[in-house]
Amino acid sequence: MDEVIPLFRDFHIAQVKDYQLGLQNDLVKTNEIFQENLLKNYNKILDLTDSVNDLSLNLKSIDQDFKSLCFDDEQFQLNKLPPLPPRSITTHVSPLGSEVAVTIPPQNILVISNWTISISNFCNRVATSTTPSRIFDELLLNFHELSLTSVPTKFEILIGNKCYQLQKFLVDSMSALNFTLLQWVKLYNLLNTEFTSKWDDNLLSAFNESLFETLFNENVQALLNSSTNNKKHQYYSNEQNDNSTVADFVNSSTFRDHLIRRTVKEINAHLDTLSTLLAKLKNSDSLHQLNIFHDSDENYGHNIESPSDEDTLKHYIDTAISYSKGLTNDTTLQIYQAVQPTIEILQNLEMYKCPRETLADLKTSLITQLQDFKTQIESSLSSLPENPTAIVDDFMASYNNHNLLQLVTDQITQLRQC
Numbered sequence: 519m520d521e522v523i524p525l526f527r528d529f530h531i532a533q534v535k536d537y538q539l540g541l542q543n544d545l546v547k548t549n550e551i552f553q554e555n556l557l558k559n560y561n562k563i564l565d566l567t568d569s570v571n572d573l574s575l576n577l578k579s580i581d582q583d584f585k586s587l588c589f590d591d592e593q594f595q596l597n598k599l600p601p602l603p604p605r606s607i608t609t610h611v612s613p614l615g616s617e618v619a620v621t622i623p624p625q626n627i628l629v630i631s632n633w634t635i636s637i638s639n640f641c642n643r644v645a646t647s648t649t650p651s652r653i654f655d656e657l658l659l660n661f662h663e664l665s666l667t668s669v670p671t672k673f674e675i676l677i678g679n680k681c682y683q684l685q686k687f688l689v690d691s692m693s694a695l696n697f698t699l700l701q702w703v704k705l706y707n708l709l710n711t712e713f714t715s716k717w718d719d720n721l722l723s724a725f726n727e728s729l730f731e732t733l734f735n736e737n738v739q740a741l742l743n744s745s746t747n748n749k750k751h752q753y754y755s756n757e758q759n760d761n762s763t764v765a766d767f768v769n770s771s772t773f774r775d776h777l778i779r780r781t782v783k784e785i786n787a788h789l790d791t792l793s794t795l796l797a798k799l800k801n802s803d804s805l806h807q808l809n810i811f812h813d814s815d816e817n818y819g820h821n822i823e824s825p826s827d828e829d830t831l832k833h834y835i836d837t838a839i840s841y842s843k844g845l846t847n848d849t850t851l852q853i854y855q856a857v858q859p860t861i862e863i864l865q866n867l868e869m870y871k872c873p874r875e876t877l878a879d880l881k882t883s884l885i886t887q888l889q890d891f892k893t894q895i896e897s898s899l900s901s902l903p904e905n906p907t908a909i910v911d912d913f914m915a916s917y918n919n920h921n922l923l924q925l926v927t928d929q930i931t932q933l934r935q936c
Contacts, residue, residue, distance in 0.1 A: 637683060844920070864933070
């Protein structure tokens with residue numbers, strides 16, 4: 519069930535059916551390989567079975583002998599033996615160089631052993647296992663057990679090395695790990711709020727940056743909504759605690775700071791693109807052109823199956839909407855595609871509680887570039903046609919540029935009001 523639920527959540531029914539067919543084909547191939555290997559190794563399996571049977575008989579015999587030793591006191595007379603002195607595992611640790619015997623309880627050794635095994639198991643199997651949630655839960659459980667255990671100085675190097683192994687694996691394999699939001703949050707809390715003295719600072723910084731980048735590559739708004747929605751997570755039974763864990767993470771100042779920093783970087787990238795496009799516009803006569811977007815593509819139109827084709831209709835509708843806004847060529851359309859998402863991202867940035875100074879600087883930068891664009895449009899409207907035979911084209915260009923001017927004016931107004 520752990521593997522099936524994400525399929526129906528993330529994919530369409532047709533995709534799930536394709537996945538099922540592929541899985542069935544893999545099962546058939548795997549069964550053929552199994553049958554072939556079984557035939558090749560059948561005699562070895564029989565020999566091994568006999569060996570296991572002999573070993574089982576020997577163990578039963580040993581067990582009977584041991585019982586006889588324990589209970590046949592008339593033969594062995596164990597009660598006449600002196601008491602066996604208690605023994606415990608000891609190590610000699612002293613900062614001053616003197617030998618001091620320190621008792622290490624066997625249960626502590628067991629906890630440390632289980633913890634090291636869980637890290638090795640996690641690093642080697644979680645990416646390919648059919649039950650990754652079980653491996654993940656075992657890792658967290660053993661970390662919790664270790665936190666409750668007194669770790670002798672003798673094992674400090676081992677603890678440090680295993681923590682480094684886990685960090686290195688998470689940083690190197692993050693793109694291949696398909697964890698839920700809750701699992702990522704629990705790993706973040708583990709590395710940032712527990713065992714802080716055991717983690718490597720450079721790897722911790724790399725993990726945090728990669729983690730936030732991974733999370734923000736998904737739907738950020740859905741991520742923010744996860745802090746308030748009562749959504750049940752598939753791997754955990756304590757729903758209330760799980761929701762609280764995610765909500766605390768999403769509402770933390772660290773999360774907000776990373777989100778703001780990433781969003782500002784994204785806006786600056788849009789502004790750089792817009793600056794390049796406006797510079798390109800100054801050196802061209804795009805505002806006087808009426809070229810449809812696919813005029814340069816000689817093969818466009820040959821690929822249209824019929825006027826009722828869904829993709830073709832969508833293209834016609836999109837083109838009509840663009841023309842109604844004055845976006846009549848590739849350059850102006852690219853400018854619009856750079857500006858409109860930037861406005862929406864700026865509105866989100868305000869919702870993220872970005873510092874007002876940063877938000878004001880970004881808005882001013884975008885408005886300045888739009889004002890420059892607006893000036894270019896107004897300049898094109900005031901220019902007179904040089905060729906009397908192109909009056910119709912110039913009239914259409916003027917009409918479209920009026921629409922474009924209104925669009926840019928509305929965008930500037932929207933920015934100033936938000």
